[in-house]
Amino acid sequence: MDNFTxxxxxxxxxxKGMIPELKGRIPASLKVLFLYGGGSIxxxxxxxxxxxxxxxxxxxxxxxxxxxxxxxxxLKAVEIVRKEKVGFILAVGGGSVIDAAKFIAAxxxxxxxxxxxxxxxxxxxxxxxxxxxxxLTLPATGSESNGNAVISRxxxxxxxxxxxxxxxxxxxxxxxxxxxxxxxxxxxxxxxxAFVHVMEQYMTYxxxxxxxxxxxESLLQTLIEIAPAAMKRPVQYEARAxxxxxxxxxxxxxxxxxxxxxxxxxxxxxxxxxxxxLDHAETLAIVLPGVWRHQFKxxxxxxxxxxxxxWGLRTAEEAIVKxxxxxxxxxxxxxxxxxxxxxxEAAAKIGARFRERKVFLGEHGxxxxxxxxxxxRSRA
Amino acid sequence: MDNFTxxxxxxxxxxKGMIPELKGRIPASLKVLFLYGGGSIxxxxxxxxxxxxxxxxxxxxxxxxxxxxxxxxxLKAVEIVRKEKVGFILAVGGGSVIDAAKFIAAxxxxxxxxxxxxxxxxxxxxxxxxxxxxxLTLPATGSESNGNAVISRxxxxxxxxxxxxxxxxxxxxxxxxxxxxxxxxxxxxxxxxAFVHVMEQYMTYxxxxxxxxxxxESLLQTLIEIAPAAMKRPVQYEARAxxxxxxxxxxxxxxxxxxxxxxxxxxxxxxxxxxxxLDHAETLAIVLPGVWRHQFKxxxxxxxxxxxxxWGLRTAEEAIVKxxxxxxxxxxxxxxxxxxxxxxEAAAKIGARFRERKVFLGEHGxxxxxxxxxxxRSRA
Numbered sequence: 001m002d003n004f005t006x007x008x009x010x011x012x013x014x015x016k017g018m019i020p021e022l023k024g025r026i027p028a029s030l031k032v033l034f035l036y037g038g039g040s041i042x043x044x045x046x047x048x049x050x051x052x053x054x055x056x057x058x059x060x061x062x063x064x065x066x067x068x069x070x071x072x073x074x075l076k077a078v079e080i081v082r083k084e085k086v087g088f089i090l091a092v093g094g095g096s097v098i099d100a101a102k103f104i105a106a107x108x109x110x111x112x113x114x115x116x117x118x119x120x121x122x123x124x125x126x127x128x129x130x131x132x133x134x135x136l137t138l139p140a141t142g143s144e145s146n147g148n149a150v151i152s153r154x155x156x157x158x159x160x161x162x163x164x165x166x167x168x169x170x171x172x173x174x175x176x177x178x179x180x181x182x183x184x185x186x187x188x189x190x191x192x193x194a195f196v197h198v199m200e201q202y203m204t205y206x207x208x209x210x211x212x213x214x215x216x217e218s219l220l221q222t223l224i225e226i227a228p229a230a231m232k233r234p235v236q237y238e239a240r241a242x243x244x245x246x247x248x249x250x251x252x253x254x255x256x257x258x259x260x261x262x263x264x265x266x267x268x269x270x271x272x273x274x275x276x277x278l279d280h281a282e283t284l285a286i287v288l289p290g291v292w293r294h295q296f297k298x299x300x301x302x303x304x305x306x307x308x309x310x311w312g313l314r315t316a317e318e319a320i321v322k323x324x325x326x327x328x329x330x331x332x333x334x335x336x337x338x339x340x341x342x343x344x345e346a347a348a349k350i351g352a353r354f355r356e357r358k359v360f361l362g363e364h365g366x367x368x369x370x371x372x373x374x375x376x377r378s379r380a
Numbered sequence: 381m382d383n384f385t386x387x388x389x390x391x392x393x394x395x396k397g398m399i400p401e402l403k404g405r406i407p408a409s410l411k412v413l414f415l416y417g418g419g420s421i422x423x424x425x426x427x428x429x430x431x432x433x434x435x436x437x438x439x440x441x442x443x444x445x446x447x448x449x450x451x452x453x454x455l456k457a458v459e460i461v462r463k464e465k466v467g468f469i470l471a472v473g474g475g476s477v478i479d480a481a482k483f484i485a486a487x488x489x490x491x492x493x494x495x496x497x498x499x500x501x502x503x504x505x506x507x508x509x510x511x512x513x514x515x516l517t518l519p520a521t522g523s524e525s526n527g528n529a530v531i532s533r534x535x536x537x538x539x540x541x542x543x544x545x546x547x548x549x550x551x552x553x554x555x556x557x558x559x560x561x562x563x564x565x566x567x568x569x570x571x572x573x574a575f576v577h578v579m580e581q582y583m584t585y586x587x588x589x590x591x592x593x594x595x596x597e598s599l600l601q602t603l604i605e606i607a608p609a610a611m612k613r614p615v616q617y618e619a620r621a622x623x624x625x626x627x628x629x630x631x632x633x634x635x636x637x638x639x640x641x642x643x644x645x646x647x648x649x650x651x652x653x654x655x656x657x658l659d660h661a662e663t664l665a666i667v668l669p670g671v672w673r674h675q676f677k678x679x680x681x682x683x684x685x686x687x688x689x690x691w692g693l694r695t696a697e698e699a700i701v702k703x704x705x706x707x708x709x710x711x712x713x714x715x716x717x718x719x720x721x722x723x724x725e726a727a728a729k730i731g732a733r734f735r736e737r738k739v740f741l742g743e744h745g746x747x748x749x750x751x752x753x754x755x756x757r758s759r760a
Contacts, residue, residue: 001621003395008388014638015383208618210605211626214598222591238588241381245638246591254634258394258625 001209001258008252010145011171014245016237018175019049022090022133025171030087030131031058035077035101037065037093044181046137050092060084065093068273068280069100071116071153077104078115081130091134091169094186095141098134099149102167105129119151123162134169137178139244140190140281142197142251144172152274159274174248176240187231187243188330189281194247195223195326196284200263201256203292204363206301209259213305216255220310222246227330264291264361268372271350276341285327285334290375292320295362336379343380347373381589381638388632390525391551394625396617398555399429402470402513405551410467410511411438415457415481417445417473424561426517430472440464445473448653448660449480451496451533457484458495461510471514471549474566475521478514479529482547485509499531503542514549517558519624520570520661522577522631524552532654539654554628556620567611567623568710569661574627575603575706576664580643581636583672584743586681589639593685596635600690602626607710644671644741648752651730656721665707665714670755672700675742716759723760727753 013021026032032054041047051059062077080086081104091101106129107115118126136144143149147168150161179187202216223246229239249255268291269283278286292299296316303316311322324334336343351373354361361367367375393401406412412434421427431439442457460466461484471481486509487495498506516524523529527548530541559567582596603626609619629635648671649663658666672679676696683696691702704714716723731753734741741747747755 001395001618001625003398005391005393005401007391011385011387012637013385015381018383021385209622211598211602211622211629214602215595218591218594218598222594225590238381241638242589242591245381249591257392258621 002260004258006254006257007165008145008168008254010169012145012174012248013171014174015241016175016177018173019046019135020053022050022053022135022171022173026057026088026090026133028057031060031085033077033081033086033089033104034059034061035065035089035091035093035097035104036061036063037067037097038063040181041092041137044137044178046092046135046178050090050135054090060086065097065100067096068150068152068159069096069103071151072155074100074103074107074151075115078107081108087130089130089132091132092137094136094138095143098132098136098143098169099141099151101132101134102129102143102147102149102164103151103162105132105167106162106164116153119160119162121162123147123164126162126164126166129164129166132167132169134172135178136172136174136244138182138186138190139174139179139247140186140193142194142248144169144174145248145252150270157274159270161270174244176237176244179240179244180235184231188332189279190247191223191227191230191243191330192281192285192327192332194243194250195220196265196281196288197251198223198255199288200266201253201259201261203299203302203306204260204262205298206305207260212255212257212259217306217309219246219250219255220306223250224310224326227326231330260363262291262361262363264367267359267361268350268375271353272346275346275349276339278339282332282339285332286336286379287375289320289324289334290379291367293378294371294375295367298362298364334379336376343377347376350376382640384638386634386637387545388525388548388634390549392525392554392628393551394554395621396555396557398553399426399515400433402433402515402551402553406437406468406470406513408437411440411465413457413461413466413469413484414439414441415445415469415471415473415477415484416441416443417447417477418443420561421472421517424517424558426472426515426558430470430515434470440466445477445480447476448530448532448539449476449483451531452535454480454483454487454531455495458487461488467510469510469512471512472517474516474518475523478512478516478523478549479521479531481512481514482509482523482527482529482544483531483542485512485547486542486544496533499540499542501542503527503544506542506544506546509544509546512547512549514552515558516552516554516624518562518566518570519554519559519627520573522574522628524549524554525628525632530650537654539650541650554624556617556624559620559624560615564611568712569659570627571603571607571610571623571710572661572665572707572712574623574630575600576645576661576668577631578603578635579668580646581633581639581641583679583682583686584640584642585678586685587640592635592637592639597686597689599626599630599635600686603630604690604706607706611710640743642671642741642743644747647739647741648730648755651733652726655726655729656719658719662712662719665712666716666759667755669700669704669714670759671747673758674751674755675747678742678744714759716756723757727756730756
């Protein structure tokens with residue numbers, strides 16, 4: 001086991017009817033930025049619950065945060081926060097809104113000229129941030145209980161992430177009932193996203209971290225087990241509750257404490273979103289099996305462990321096939337062709353970008369531009 | 381899944397050579413109480429590492445905290461903390477020293493006359509506490525990453541616990557190498573203690589919490605798997621590291637979020653320690669199988685799940701037998717007779733105490749004085 005430090009100060013408020021709990025948790029003296037995306041929270045009643053809980057406070061609304069939240073939108077919010085002297089950001093929505101809140105919270109107090117540098121330097125330059133609270137309505141990214149955020153820049157087709165201990169939400173409300181109105185596609189995306197988050201912290205090599213392995217396998221087994229019930233209508237509270245809690249624990253980084261990680265599928269997937277606009281989860285389902293096949297020898301032992309413990313199968317090959325079948329069972333495609341994207345073109349474009357950035361991926365840092373192009377070419 | 385709130389602000393500093401990390405984490409302006417137990421930390425080098433890390437600071441030492449830390453000793457420390465205007469308590473040792481630190485930290489700022497009331501009211505009256513840091517040298521209680529403490533009062537044979545969100549350690553250093561000099565008996569106790577902590581949060585009834593179940597089973601499987609290596613000499617770093625991390629996660633209450641719990645074995649066990657001076661873990665190994673047999677019908681389904689998933693067995697009865705065998709494999713007795721304690725006498729004394737207190741135990745609150753006496757009588 002490698003040395004590690006771990007701290008997760010976010011307070012989780014989990015369950016039905018928990019939104020009013022935010023009342024006592026935002027200092028009364030602070031002006032609140034109520035940040036959200038499109039109009040879905042107005043249709044499903046969440047907007048009204050939040051306004052009720054914020055009664056008597058100074059609140060400024062900012063809506064229109066996009067999926068894959070854009071730098072440009074965030075900058076507009078930063079301007080308003082500064083002008084209005086906002087002291088607390090309440091993000092209501094999915095990972096996109098929460099990620100935007102984190103970037104805004106850091107950018108407002110950033111001393112440099114252009115806050116894009118926060119992303120270019122991965123957050124190491126964030127010295128302080130406004131406090132954030134979240135009300136999660138889309139289980140998927142785990143952003144409600146970690147210090148990570150991903151922001152996109154339309155003008156340059158860039159999608160970059162940062163981490164800072166300063167942007168953990170102070171509290172996050174997880175009410176499974178807020179997920180009831182989600183379209184099936186979002187539930188599917190959330191399950192795949194959480195599943196691959198676990199995989200990126202697990203599918204490396206046998207690293208003498210038996211507890212971390214078993215915790216990861218617990219999450220994988222649970223997600224597989226509850227996926228059909230979580231997708232079903234009429235909605236089942238228990239399945240949605242387990243899905244929601246699983247997605248949070250999938251990416252609060254507890255399961256990878258002291259363990260090696262390989263975030264290749266995410267890094268390559270981000271580029272597919274940046275160039276072609278695919279949903280984040282859609283990119284993961286395409287890339288993950290490609291990384292596994294390309295790195296078959298390096299990951300074979302761990303794939304076999306996964307095969308046996310999670311699926312009751314024997315070989316690494318069987319585990320890969322079964323994983324793709326699992327994605328297909330959720331109506332999640334695993335090939336670029338499904339989206340009419342040329343694998344050759346994607347390989348060329350994205351390979352070139354990694355060559356330029358001189359970035360190497362994988363748990364041993366050996367997956368370079370050539371390998372990345374090969375992986376994408378294999379996902380035609 | 382039941383509604384829950386969860387927050388665990390303790391920063392974990394895990395791994396070999398991590399003790400110096402405490403330097404930046406105790407404000408330089410604060411006088412430090414360096415709290416420890418007997419002389420073992422002077423023999424194994426931990427004392428010197430801590431003194432090195434505290435160089436240049438105002439430090440007052442307080443040693444002599446007992447296993448099952450006593451109210452009387454804590455009060456002496458409270459007096460010194462007040463007189464010397466100590467601002468930070470650094471607990472170096474096992475759960476006893478850490479529990480004492482929590483009680484001292486709360487008692488120093490307690491407004492009432494007699495801080496014993498903190499324990500009588502379970503901590504609900506704790507409004508503030510001094511900050512605490514810990515250096516854990518004995519994996520077992522999980523106290524390094526929760527808000528619980530157990531304190532004993534010699535004069536009245538009482539052993540009571542309290543919980544407060546104010547007494548979570550600010551940081552805890554977990555260096556597996558600090559465990560190398562532990563006598564075998566302490567390692568055995570720690571494994572059993574952690575194992576039973578998981579059980580008390582798991583062995584109830586099927587409650588539609590599949591993720592929590594699997595996380596608990598992961599901890600049980602891991603503890604069973606690494607127990608022989610953790611007991612072995614020469615010491616193996618990896619086994620001790622996994623043991624140490626497992627004991628922390630066994631009782632930071634993450635695995636029981638939203639799930640029913642049954643702390644019967646602990647509550648009855650505390651009385652065995654109070655009356656007969658048995659080690660905490662020794663009492664758990666005696667009482668747990670007794671609770672399971674007495675509550676066989678209520679727990680049968682969950683016992684079967686445990687049998688299948690953790691041991692690859694079929695029946696509840698097999699699971700109970702196998703668990704006792706596991707304790708025996710660690711040279712941990714499971715009967716009162718081993719300690720020459722009369723089961724009849726223990727049943728009478730402890731039954732009377734629960735009758736007096738009108739306390740009912742178990743996940744349904746149905747285990748009263750008569751049942752408790754029956755359980756103890758069955759463990760002759």
